[in-house]
Amino acid sequence: MAENKTLCAGLGTDIQSGTFLMEHEGADLLRKYELPIARSTIAKSKEQACQIATEIGYPIVLKGMSREIIHKSDAGVVKVNLKNEDELTSAYDEIVKNALKNNPGADIAGVLVQEFVPKGMELIFGIKKDPTFGHQLVIGLGGIFVEIIKDFSMRMMPVSVDDVEEMLKELKSYQMIEGYRGKKGINKQLIYTICLSLNDLIEEHPEIEELDLNPVIFTDNDAYICDVRILITKHKEKELVRKDLSHLKQMINPQSIAVIGASTNEKKNGGRLFKYVVENGYKGKLFPINPGAKEVKGYKAYPSLLEVPDEVELACIIVAAKHVPDVMEECVAKGVKAAIIYSSGFAxxxxxxxxxxxxxxxxxxxxxxLVLGPNSIGIASPNNNIYTAFGAALETKVKVPGNIGFVSQSGAMGSALLSRAWEQGAGFSRWISVANEADLTTSDFMEVLIEDELTKVITVFMEGIKNPKAFSLASARALKAKKPVLVYKTGRSSIGKRAVQSHTGSIAGDDAVYSSVFKKFGVLRINRIDEIIDVSRAFTVQPLPKGKRIGVITASGGACSIIADLCSEKGLEIPELVDTSEEIKKYIPPFGSAQNPVDVTAEVIAVPEMFKKVVENVMKDPNIDGIIVMLTTNADPGAFIIAQSLIEIFKENDKPLVIGRLGADNIAPQAMELYNKEKLPVYPTPERVVSVMDYLVKYSEILKEKGIT
Structure with missing residues (x-):
């Protein structure tokens, strides 16, 4: 009871943490925040119920109140539309009988007498307290279909009026809220007021674990909360202690490295790690630690870290788990600043x-x-030729430097994506495997990458967030610096860790909470694994569009239709070309299309100079914010000339130019080589090219919403 002192004392009830309030208790609490609770009073007897009903006015609703009965309708303790005293007294007796039948040990606190609310549109307002991210607000289509239709939107609290408006627009039922076919919609001011009052409620009562207001019925100018369900509990809040990251530079850009567990056998992890450090051109001091060897790859070996005569900034520890504590003690004695622990066998x-x-x-x-790992694959910094990692991706001879800062919580997936990205010509500033995050977390490396001049975009392969406060601070700093944070989050289908008894808890799963958090923090969630590389590359080279008005240029009527459909699905606009259309007609045959999407036809592809004129005119159109060019099967030498033209146009303008090419690369090797040389990605399908443009637009919209220019 002490855990919920504020709430319980205010209600004057003996309530234990982890239990639901009875509806009349919840209603009394919500009235203090001027929430529109349907008129109701609890009765202790039939006579009192009749008196209350007369005061409220028939018809009325009766609900049995017992802390042991959560789902009242299932237990048969709810009776609706009672029109007179005879119906009330009969229903009262039946409620008491059903309550005891449902749970013979139930303590019946009374029967709630509630006004019978007129028909209207039913919504649900819910709150779920996530153990990691705190309270989340849910708005959705309410009533009996909540868990079947699952039409809901979620945001991290507190919410603003703008947040609520966005939530409503995300609902499939938004048109019903807005009004349709001559029917008046909901007065949205009532919705805003409810949500802002719930902000106040949660601020003063953080012990609320789950809350359901379902249904909330909206009529012409009124709202009625008809059912209240509140679960209270108490989580110990974790306080954020800002970590001193000053030694992280010695981990990222070490001037001296000791590899503890370096092996002369390159089939072993310790041998591979040392090989990758050496063969990729590390320029600093390097010390292999191996008591059984005199040298490793030409470097003098030392039996222990303590026998190294020079200073050691970074210790790379790749020995059996049971030996790591002793090695760490040597690191302390040696004055090492940072350590990467590759060994598995820990948490x-x-x-x-x-x-x-x-x-x-x-x-x-x-x-x-500072410690990275355990169970880490390490760090790769291609721009600096520092590879303190042993992933198989490093076997490739082509390691591309670039501007993507990549942080992965999965070593195997991160390594696979690294190799695939290099194969496609994507370049990295840093690649970091955070593994167990015993000390340094994803958020810590985000902080470093924000400051890193080589990094233009921060991409995260995420399984979970260990320190939500640190993640929110890092995300805010990244937004201010206009460095996009892209997150691919695994575990979409995971279910909650405990059974939930509220509608909100049922529909608002763990993955929905992450989506809510990412929206709150201005993080772009990547939906598909193949988009990780596509979108990351785009953000390193493409300017941001000022809006979502897209010009589409293809050489195929079919491609025009596909791109138009995909843009429509994403909410991208394809505006008409007015004056520009007349200009385009000068360069394309009459059977082409000078309107957006523009079909230049295969004839113009055969005359690349004309194709360039079309793209230039669409690019100059003031009503176009970005261009998608979808090529089909053009071959060299024409494909090479088109590539030259597109690259020239791209460099001379400040609008994104996203290029797709459906034809095989091997019929245009010169063109593809030129695109790669200029670091301009070419995407192989209409779906991928439209998706990339959509992410660019979304990030531009995030910056506008956050007021960042």
Missing amino acids: ETGEEGKKLQEQILAIAKKGNI
């Missing part, structure tokens, strides 16, 4: 491994050492 393996992980973290804190 990912169970309770014993977790204890071992806590032990090494305690040693690291004693020596003020």
Whole structure:
């Protein structure tokens, strides 16, 4: 009871943490925040119920109140549309009988007498307290179909009026709220007022775990909350302690490295790690630590870290887990600033491994050492030729430097994406495998990448967020710096960790919470695995569009239709070309289309100079914010000339030019080589080219919403 002192004391009830309030208790609480609760009073007897009903006015609703009965309708303790005293007294007796039948041990607090609300549109307003991110507001289509239709939107609280308006527009039922076929919609001011009052409620009562207001019935100018369900509990709030990241530069750009566990056998992880450091041109001091070897790849080996005569900034620890604590003690004694632990066998393996992980973290804190891992694959910094990683992706001979800062919580997936990205010509500023995040987290590396001049976009392969406050601060800083944060989040189909008894808890799963959080923080959620590389590359080279008006240029009527359909699905606009259309007609045959989408036909593709004129005119149109060019099967040498033209137009303008090419690369090797040389991505399908443009537009809209120019 002490855990919920404020709420329970205010209600004057003996309520334990982790239980639902009875409806009349919840209603009394909500009235204090001027929420539109349907008129109701609890009765302790039939006689009192009749008196209350007379005061409220028939028809009325009766609801049995018991803390042991959560789902009242299922238990038969709800009776509606009672028109007179005879119906009321009969229903009262039946409610008491059904309550005891449902739960013979139920303590019946009374029967709630509530006004019978007129018909109207039914919505649900819900709150879910996520253990990681806190309270989330849910708005959706209410009534009996909540969990069947699942038409809802979610945002992290507190919400603004703009947030609520966005939420409503995301609903499939938005047109019903707005009004349709001559029918008047809901007075949205009533919705805004409810949501802002719920902000106040949660600010003063953070112990609310779940809340359902369902249904909330809206008539012409009124709203009625007809059912209230509130679960209270108490989570111990974690306070954010800002980590000192000053030593992280020694991990990212070390001047001296000791590899503890370096091996002369390059089939072993320790051998591969040392090989990659050496063969990729590391320029700093390098010390292999191996008590059984005199040298490794031409470098003098030392039996222990303590015998290295020089300063060591970064320790790369790749020994069996049981030996890591002793190595960490040597790191403390040596004055090492940062350590990467590649070894597995820690928290990912169970309770014993977790204890071992806590032990090494305690040693690291004693020596003020920053730790990456355990179970990490390491870090790659292609621009600086520093590869303190042992992933198989490093076997490639082509390692492309660039401007993508990539942070992965999955070593295997991160390594696979790195190899695939390099194959496609995508370049990285940093690639980081954070693994167990015993010390340094994804958010810490986001902070570093925001400051990194080589990084233009921050991409994260995410399984979860360990420190939500740090993530929110890093996301805010990235927005201010106009560095897009792209997140691919796994676990979409995961279910909650506990059974939920509210409608809100049922529909608002863990994945929906992450989407809500990303929207709140201005993070772009990547929906498909193949989009990770596509979109990351685009943000390193493309300017942001000022709006969502897209010009589409193809050499195929079929491609025009496909691109138009895909743009429509994404909410991208394809405006008419007015004066520009007349100009385009000069360069295309009469059987082409000079209107947007523009079909230049195969004849113009055969005359690349004419194609360039068309693209230039669409680019100059003031009603166009970005251009999609979807090529089909053009071959060299014409394809090469078109590539030259598109690159020239791209460099001379400040609008995004996103290029797709459906034909095989091997019929236009010169063109593809030129695109790669100029770092201008070419996407192989209409779906991927439209998706890239959509992400550029979304980020531009995020900056506008946040007031960042």
